[in-house]
Amino acid sequence: MAEIQKHHKPQKDEDEDKDKAKTCKRCKLSYAPSSNHSSACRFHPSFFVSRRHDDQRRYYELGPDDPPYAAKFYDCCGAEDPEAPGCTTSTHVSYDDD
């Protein structure tokens, strides 16, 4: 019975990690850490809320059949579309960057 010598890989997990795609916890996109830069990530720094704007301006025109809670917007920029592109850019932040 020939014993096969298993070659243990040298520990180079950290090197491999550098180009492994990570998932950004802000925009939920996957990105290569090597291509991360200061404007790679577009996101809203605040939440999508359902209330009147602080300045009482009506960004959203409620239709006659719309319930009041239809007036939703991003607290940061006032964008009313949940799919609106982020109003702030920064670097991506992965889940293991904390």
Ligand SMILES: [Zn+2]
């Ligand atoms: Zn991102």
Ligand SMILES: [Zn+2]
């Ligand atoms: Zn925003």
